[in-house]
Structures are given as structure tokens and as C-alpha cells.
Amino acid sequence: MTYETILADTRDGGVGLITINRPQALNALNSTVVAEINTALDGFEKDAAIGCIVITGSEKAFAAGADIKEMQDLTFPQTYLDDFITAWDRVAGRRKPIIAAVSGFALGGGCELAMMCDFIIASETAKFGQPEIKLGVLPGAGGTQRLTRFVGKAKAMEMCLTGRMMDAEEAERSGLVSRIVPAADLLEDALKTARGIAGMSIPVAMMVKESVNRAYETTLAEGVRFERRVFHAVFATADQKEGMSAFVDKRKPDFKDA
Ligand SMILES: CC(C)=CC(=O)SCCNC(=O)CCNC(=O)[C@H](O)C(C)(C)COP(=O)(O)OP(=O)(O)OC[C@H]1O[C@@H](n2cnc3c(N)ncnc32)[C@H](O)[C@@H]1OP(=O)(O)O
Numbered sequence: 001m002t003y004e005t006i007l008a009d010t011r012d013g014g015v016g017l018i019t020i021n022r023p024q025a026l027n028a029l030n031s032t033v034v035a036e037i038n039t040a041l042d043g044f045e046k047d048a049a050i051g052c053i054v055i056t057g058s059e060k061a062f063a064a065g066a067d068i069k070e071m072q073d074l075t076f077p078q079t080y081l082d083d084f085i086t087a088w089d090r091v092a093g094r095r096k097p098i099i100a101a102v103s104g105f106a107l108g109g110g111c112e113l114a115m116m117c118d119f120i121i122a123s124e125t126a127k128f129g130q131p132e133i134k135l136g137v138l139p140g141a142g143g144t145q146r147l148t149r150f151v152g153k154a155k156a157m158e159m160c161l162t163g164r165m166m167d168a169e170e171a172e173r174s175g176l177v178s179r180i181v182p183a184a185d186l187l188e189d190a191l192k193t194a195r196g197i198a199g200m201s202i203p204v205a206m207m208v209k210e211s212v213n214r215a216y217e218t219t220l221a222e223g224v225r226f227e228r229r230v231f232h233a234v235f236a237t238a239d240q241k242e243g244m245s246a247f248v249d250k251r252k253p254d255f256k257d258a
Contacts (some may be wrong), residue, residue, distance in 0.1 A: 001094060002021055004016075004017050006189050007091045012103070012128060013195060013198025013199040014047070014049040014051060015051070015052050015053065015054060015117045015191060015194040015198055016041075017042065017057055017191065018037060018041070018053065018055045018056070019057070020033060020037075020056070020057045020062070020063055025064070026060065026061040026067065026104075026105060027063040028056060028058045028065060029067060029088075029109050029110065030066075031038075031067075034088055035087070036053070037091065041090070044215065045094060045095060045096055046258070049199050050096065050206070051096065051097075051199070051200070051257075052096060052097045053094075053098045053102070053192045054098075054099045054100075054101055054187075054194045055114075056100070056101040056187055057102070057103065057106075058191075059103050059125070059183055060103075060104040060105070061103075061105040062100070062102040062105065062106040062113075062126070063106060063109065063110030063113060064105045064108070064110055065107045065108025065109045065131070066085075066140075066141070068135065077185070083139050084140075085140045085217055088116070089116075089142070090233070091113060091116040091117070092109050092116040095209070095224045096209075097118045097194075097200070097205055097206075097241065099117060099121060099193060099211050100114040100120045100121070100246060101187055101189075102114075102120055102123065102126045102128075102177070103122075103183050103186050104120045104121035104126055105129075105132070106126060106128050107127070107128070107129045107137075107199040108129070108130060108139065108143070109125060111129060111143060112130075112139060112186040113144040115147065116141075119147070120171075120176065120177040120205065121179050121189060122171060122172070122177040122180050123182065123183035124168050124169075124180055124182060125166055125168070126168040126187075127165045127178070128176060129163060129165035130143045130147060130159050131163035131165075132163070133160065133162070133163050135162045138160070143160065144160055147160065150174070150176045150230065151166075151174040151175060155210065156170035157194060168180045174230065200248050200255060201237065201243070201255040204234055204237065204239055205237070205256055207230045207234065210230070211213070213231055214226045214227070215250055231255065237258065238258045239256060239257065241253055241254045241258065242256065247254070
């Protein structure tokens, strides 16, 4: 796995890029890769220059799931005592926006990792699926819950019960991915999108992420109340003054993340 910081140019913000790189196993996610992703994310979250993160894989595979060879001999006490898979949840708990740039297979834990990100940009070759049932298990990194929220019960149930894959078009139609781009443009498109987000006020982008995520966790009334409190709070930031002044002055805003 590699990760790098792409520093800000004059207008846009800095982006953290994580590339899953285990080609011999179609980027299957073993515990080392998951630990490396978390280490990279820890660094990006602490780095004030980074405003958005992109996680990607290769053209053939974003990730073909959790590493089956690592899991095959595990016993119940081992999974229970080690709290197997729970380390993956740290991706979903991150505060800075994360984009998944998906080409090729995003299966099992690969699909679950993509769904833990804030949105998915897919190449036209992307294939999503939760095939765990074919291995005699079920999705264990949130797939039954997140897929259902993205695509609804009927499709999620069918995919989890049959292991059928969904292509990029169906995934876009169903609300799993935000956009489809040509495979050759995927990374540049995701990085451009990430740079744009990183060029906003970073604390405000984080508040947007937190507020949208509330929609998944609470009632509409509670969610709207939360949004209203956060909305009032942004008027205490210099970035609100800068953003609105820049609009009135017909110039580009220069956010200070303050
Ligand atoms: C998160 C939790 C709790 C669970 C999971 O994620 S369970 C895993 C879910 N994923 C899968 O079941 C997908 C398994 N992979 C496949 O079905 C196929 O590899 C494929 C359809 C994605 C691609 O098939 P293809 O014929 O193009 O390639 P293969 O020859 O099958 O694979 C190449 C190479 O990669 C190894 N590989 C692929 N996926 C995994 C995986 N998830 N874990 C470990 N290794 C994987 C595959 O064994 C082969 O390696 P060898 O050449 O050494 O046999």
C-alpha cells in the first residue's frame, strides 16, 4: 500500500491519497493493509494542510474483499477476543471527507470499505458485490447495513443473499455511487474533486460531513435541529465572513480554516 500527500497549489487544498496495492491478491484486505490504511488516515487527519482524502486501488480491483486466506482458519474465540474487523470501522469514523475512487472489483470488504467513505466515484469497469454468502459467511464490515441504506432493502437483500455483482451503471442508478467516469480519468477526476473540497473551509467541510451523516443516525427532526445548531455556529468563523465577502466582492474566497 502506498500513501502520499498531494500539496495544495495556489487555489485548491491539500489531498491525502491512499492507493491499495496488493496486485497478487486483487488488493484483498489483510490485517496489515487495514492497519496501513488507518496509519495513513491518522496522519492525514492530523495534517492541517490536508482537507480531503482519496482511497483508490488498481484498474482491476479496488479491493476483492477481506483476505480469505487470512480468515479461513480463524475460530470463533479468535474473532471474538481480537474483535476481528472492528479496526475497519475507524475508516467510517474519520472526520475529514474521504472519497472512494473505485475501478474493477469492489467486493465483500472492498465494497464495505468503499461504503465507509463519504462518497464513491466509480469507473465504468467497477463491479460491486457482497459475495460473502458464497463463502459460508455474511458481510462483517457493515455491508448488510450500509448497502441497505444506499440501495434499499430489495436490492441489498438480493445482493447479499445471492452474491450477485452490480455493475457501475446499476450502482449509479441505485444510489450507491455518485458518478461514473471513464477508467482512464478516474484518479484525476477523484483528485480534482478532492482538491476542490480541500479548497473549501476545512472545518466547515467537516461540519457538512458530520451533518449529512446525522441523517443516517437519527430522526428527521433531530437531524434538522443538529444542522441548525451547526449552521448558527459557522457564523462564529472567519471563513463565513470571508466566503460571503468574497461573493459580494466578486472574488475567489481565501479560506483560513478558522
Ligand atoms: C469483510 C469480510 C468480513 C469478508 C469478506 O470480504 S470475504 C471476501 C469477499 N470477496 C470475495 O469473495 C471475492 C473473492 N474473489 C473472487 O471471487 C475472484 O478472485 C474475483 C471474481 C474477484 C476475480 O476472479 P479472477 O478469476 O479474475 O481472479 P482470481 O484468479 O480468482 O484471483 C487472483 C488472485 O487473487 C486472489 N484473491 C482474490 N480475491 C481474494 C480474497 N478476497 N482474498 C484472498 N485472495 C484473493 C486469488 O486467490 C488469486 O490468487 P492465486 O493466484 O494465488 O490463487
